[in-house]
Amino acid sequence: MTEPKDTKPNPRRYSSVVVDGVAQAPSRAMLRAVGFTEADFQKSQIGIASTWSMVTPCNMHIDQLARLAGEGADAAGGKSVIFNTITVSDGISMGTPGMRYSLVSREVIADSIETVVGAEGFDGFVTIGGCDKNMPGCAIAMVRMDRPSVFVYGGTIMPGANRCDIVSVFEAVGAVAGGRMSKAQLLEVEQTAIPGAGSCGGMYTANTMASAIEALGLSLPNSSAQDAISPDKLEDCRRAGAAVVELVRRGIKPSDILSREAFENAITVVIALGGSTNAVLHLLAIAHEANIPLTLDDFTRIGKRVPVLADLRPSGRYAMSELVAIGGIQPLMKMLLEHGLLHGGCLTVSGKTIAENLAPIKPYPAGQDIIRSFDNPIKNDSHLVVMHGNIAPDGAVAKITGKEGLRFAGTARVFGSEESALEAILGGVVVAGDVVVIRYEGPKGGPGMREMLSPTGAIMGRGLGSQVALITDGRFSGGSHGFVVGHVSPEAAVGGPLALLENGDRITIDAEKRTLDVDLSPAELEARRARWTLPPRDVPRGVLSKYVRLVNSASLGAITT
Secondary structure, three states: OOOOOOOOOOOOOOHHHHHOOHHHHHHHHHHHHOOOOOHHHHOOEEEEEEOOOOOOOOOOOHHHHHHHHHHHHHHOOOEEEEEEOOOOOHHHHOOOHHHHHHHHHHHHHHHHHHHHHHHHOOOEEEEEEOOOOHHHHHHHHHHHHOOOEEEEEOOEOOOOHHHOOHHHHHHHHHHHHOOOOOHHHHHHHHHHOOOOOOEOOOOOHHHHHHHHHHHHOOOOOOOOOOEOOOHHHHHHHHHHHHHHHHHHHHOOOHHHHOOHHHHHHHHHHHHHHOOOOHHHHHHHHHHHHOOOOOOHHHHHHHHOOOOEOEOEOOOOOEOHHHHHHOOOOHHHHHHHHHOOOOOOOOEOOOOOEHHHHHOOOOOOOOOOOOEOOOOOOOEOOOOEEEEEOOOOOOEEEEEOOOOOOOEEEEEEEEEOOHHHHHHHHHOOOOOOOEEEEEOOOOOOOOOOOOEOHHHHHHHHHOOOOOOOEEEEOOEOOOOOOOEEEEEEEOOHHHOOHHHHOOOOOEEEEEOOOOEEEEOOOHHHHHHHHHHOOOOOOOOOOHHHHHHHHHOOOHHHOOOOO
């Protein structure tokens, strides 16, 4: 294995500035109070960025994981320092004004990790994430700081009673509204769906992004496919702490690992797993921080040759814990490598290449049907369909597995917020043949680009999943499924065509042609544009106000830098 060019780095390049010499006696005095000994000042300082919180089950166990990562770094000869950043719960805030803070938290997490690592002079660091935005936030910080670092995934939750999960609860709400479930049955699902610690249990955004980050090379092998409460996850954390000390010694940084090929690997793995549309948004943002050109068109290009192989929720049958039980994602990655779909020469935080990591991996056990073979895929090409058209000149992203059909034409039923749409769905106003349009929920318009799991869950719960489509400038939870299109750009709040749609307009969504169009002439669209004004709304304050001023289009990853 060839090391990077700077083969003799100063392993204490950053911490030595903070703790060496007479002038830094005050710094050493402060550090003695938090447990440093004389010998510790000569060791590489390893930050442990913990997203522990009792806000959500996704992160409730991460304090223990952070301590173990610290123990791993200390045993390898470093000096660990644990610090915290925030998390918010998408599942709890979903469908409420609080969801506006979800995507914003990605930036807050990245900014806060950058701030602490930069201020304290850590030579390397471990980041540990659980809920959806933790993972891209951690990865963005790793890329920005470009210091030796490893990401650890907090792990997946186990299924609840009757194999239920959080999406089961959202869909049960719609089932009650549609008369297909009693309130007593809903209460039973509510009480038993979430059995303990770990991230939402399907191939939703958390498991998708954990898998993508591993494929990028920023996690140790199989970190993305472990149960949250398991010996494997505990050992993963210890190994991550030790790995960072070794990366510091060798001078291996994210810039040595991330390349265009690494991002192509991540996209390939996300597609094969049937992952969340949020991966498009987050991979674009991470690539931007890494100064690596990546566009929506790359997802289309790669998607033409990569099949969907994983029969995982939300559209499939199995939970992430069931994939973990048969070997996780490493055997799948080896299948992809053997079919020429992964770049095996990409370096990873293990110090080895993708191909070297995968060399000893055994295939999945005979008879399993969670991961299909290449001659029997779920779908021959990508389920992540990037669409363009007169509704989405800059692009939109759909998750089409084929089970929903490949084309939908219907009549627009337009709403200016998620709440008004949900009320209409639950109240029976939305009927078969409708295309629900939810606008002013984009990055600026929301603000914060809320996820539409409540409306999509209600549609599925009412039994309208194959009869109603939904388009929005907002996002979708990884748990959303059905004929849904999000990330419509330009968004309505900046005058995008979505703002010009009216009830009764004829809308066509074509996954094969990759188009999203309204049956209106350019002249009619221009006439409507001349009449359009942004509807009055509350002016956000604080972090949301800053976000509105800084955030860019979803087609660029909703970046703020």
